[in-house]
């Protein structure tokens with residue numbers, strides 16, 4: 503027998519209480535019993551997002567939310583700016599192209615964070631840019647971009663919105679949607695929200711709704727205005743992910759029992775223990791600056807194939823992590839600690855990584871990373 507551990511940056515483990523809630527008999531989404539569940543979840547989302555805006559729920563993976571955040575706000579020929587510092591940043595460019603949006607890119611070296619001055623300069627040069635697209639946490643590199651600073655920049659432009667992919671940020675670290683002026687914030691169910699894949703969530707500010715009123719791109723399934731109309735009545739335009747919504751009700755009960763501050767503190771502590779553990783075991787972090795607290799991207803030691811580390815973690819120790827994408831394939835591997843994670847997930851991940859490295863012939867002192875992590879985790 504091999505006990506399985508899920509340490510990939512999505513999907514992430516689902517707490518047993520949530521699994522049990524989702525196993526309850528199916529209810530009908532147009533029946534009265536759905537109404538209070540949907541209402542509670544809508545309220546929970548506002549709490550998590552720290553917003554007064556409505557947060558739309560969509561039956562889609564996170565990318566569906568990203569697509570809607572292009573199609574609902576921009577028209578063909580409109581200008582946009584996107585931060586491309588990894589696989590997910592790149593996706594903004596592809597989405598804009600799909601909808602005829604003229605998108606210019608701020609290219610950021612993988613492993614680094616965007617300099618907000620670059621965004622400020624680009625907007626100064628061309629104030630007709632209608633939307634700025636960015637990730638709060640770039641999952642392919644394990645780097646977080648300073649969306650608070652970007653909010654400050656974009657706030658100054660009456661007709662420009664800031665769209666934040668916070669799919670591996672919301673629920674991990676502080677994201678103050680309203681206070682920071684984040685117009686559209688997207689997340690997904692299968693990352694820090696501790697649910698199976700299948701839902702995208704999108705908050706929309708008044709500034710963004712005003713832009714949506716003028717947008718001419720076609721939007722049928724991901725029609726945010728139609729969703730807003732129905733969701734404020736505790737209904738959805740199409741059949742919702744009933745079981746996931748029931749699960750989300752349970753997720754918010756767990757999150758609220760811990761509290762936002764404590765949740766961010768726990769996630770931050772786990773991330774710190776992982777990073778320091780990785781370094782103490784003689785490895786280097788891939789993030790050159792602002793590492794994301796959601797996951798840790800680790801450079802494979804010289805002469806060791808990152809894909810072999812990732813594969814051996816799974817095959818030998820039942821631990822599913824993630825490899826690197828595109829040109830980082832074989833160079834890095836990624837360990838997640840977001841969502842339903844505690845001290846012993848970090849310790850297990852470090853222990854298994856040390857064992858795999860040693861098994862691959864790398865000289866690593868067993869327990870070196872684990873010991874460092876234990877010290878940090880005890881210091882709380």
Ligand SMILES: *Cc1c(COP(=O)(O)O)cnc(C)c1O
Pocket residue numbers: 512563564565566590637639640641667669670690693
């Ligand atoms: C997971 C993820 C997405 C969404 O991917 P899906 O596979 O469509 O759920 C988008 N952005 C980031 C930063 C992610 O980590």
